[in-house]
Amino acid sequence: MRLGSSMKRTILCLGTLCALAAPIGWAGAEEAELSGSVSAELRFFPKDPKFADQDDRHFAPSIAAEPEFRWDARDDLRLTVIPFLRYDAADTEERTHWDLREANLYYEGESWDGTAGLGKVFWGVAESRHLVDIVNQSDMVEDIDGEDKLGQPMVNVNFLQDWGTVGLFVLPGFRERTFPGDSARLRGGLPVDEDQTQYESGQGKRHVDFAARYAHYFGNWDVGVSHFHGTSREPRFVTVSTPDGAALAPVYDLIDQTGVDLQYTSDAWLWKFEGIRHSGFRTSDSFYAMVGGFEYTLYGIADSDADLGLLAEYLWDGRDSGAPTTLFDRDVFTGMRLALNDVQSTEALLGLVTDTRNGEMLLFAEAERRIGDSLKAEIEGRFFLNADSNSPSASLEDDGQVTLRLNWYF
């Protein structure tokens, strides 16, 4: 059983305390641990695909694995390797893929720490859109919600001070965004031809990017300020021709993005704001974008143990037509999160993003429940409603989906 060894290991070593924790008689600081998960997934697309060259099967089964290997070489030095692999029967071209989510060395000093290798960081506070979070590229072939990220080559050093934490990032090497295969669902109107990818920088994907972030909390306020200079994680697209017909080629410009994220926490209220100033798309002016709103939780509803969270956010994006299009230019997100707080940690989320200008809607629902101690079942649904024929969601509207997933944790 994993129980014994992993518990010992973890107790033994928490950063710098290991040395003094030793007297209980454990072997030493050098401990390795393997954990992770394997999952089986079935995506169901109720409608026929919109475009003739798309695969018209309605069911897309796939399997994935994400083992996590950690080795504490010393009390203050850890090696982490987290590969990710997926085999997708319906999209063997692109969604069948692998990545190193993490492969790095982490050093933890008293007032600073550092990571070198492929790493992953998250910045921000909002739920419906992650504007500020820019270091890692999105693994869009995993899911178009952008929550899955590719491992980013980095050297990151964080300085912990009484007045906050300053993180500096040198990012040597760019990860291209992943896209569904030419005939896959959720690919959009035209396939993406990654062989014709263009970069503003003459160094292409070898351009070295930089980022810095300051984060701290002041009473009920959590504050983050960040800046990024380098290759845009979000591409523009230009139409190109291929032997098979027209396609889209991603264009990655050099950009600057300054971000601010704020959260004010009071009683059952979380008030959130993220804002960015973006410049550098060669075909557009600089612009601002923001997302802000709240999360309010009703604890112990109807005399039960369950909590009901109510979420609302307003999304605004000031980019002009020369910038890559976004679905979130003038939108309202509303959502409900139900947590039963039972032994199986049953939870459900229902969300709706509505475009205030053209009435387009993105509806999503998720639910999950643990089974026993090492399995978890998930169901997710996402549908595009009311799609405007001029909007990018028009090309996705027939790719509404229901996903069933079973995860096994080891």
Added chain:
Amino acid sequence: MIRQSLLSATVAAFLTPTAAGIAFAATPEERGHEIAVEVDARDLGFQDSRVAMQMLLKNAEGETSTRELWVETLEVPDPEEGDKSLTYFLNPGDIEGTAFLSFTKILEPDDQWLYLPALKRVKRISSSNKSGPFVGSEFAYEDLTSFEVGKYDYKYLGDANCGGMTCFMVERYPLYEDSGYTRQVAYIDQQEYRIVKVEFYDRKDSLLKTLDATDWKEYLGQYWRAHKLEMVNHQTGKETVLVFHDYEFRTGVSESNFNKARLDNIR
């Protein structure tokens, strides 16, 4: 997004006790307060501690489920501030790596952050969920936060036999907001001032739960810790048992570990 409110809680230096003579106070309220001050005083100076914990959940049908976690506590000497604690989950697998940081306050809401490993996201969370169940157990969040004298009003009810010892019976009335209890009756042994049993009364003043703390050991020649806590819910028949292993004290943990900037690298 769904993973956000999975859990949270703090199992700090709670239900910890200690001894000395207590002068007779004028009223039952003053006497109760004096006993609580002594309970607190006997736990002063432990500096920091670290303990592994197994949590066994049983429902009325006898089905069980387990959790494993560890908890690190940093004593904050300022009596106006509560302790800091760090809770880390090893099991079940879907929440492995989840970490919870809490800065306990006396009457103000605690400052709490939750780290969600799947998203690598640290989220400041509301601490007003005092009466909710901690990871599906019979322990509410408020049962697990560090004991601070100023959190309650007290009333000494009398003496009672408790497992072969003589105990003070002290009623406690929560002063912080959002408590799920009208009152608690704590049994405190007169020798070492350990809280060995607590009866919890719900908002309707019905007996809700009983906590029994057993398997006591003394550390550093003065700090007593229970290694088994059994919480029985009389209204549902459910039960949660916490078993603690291998307390360590004065590990020399640095305050920089109790920092939201470090939550994503706890292991």
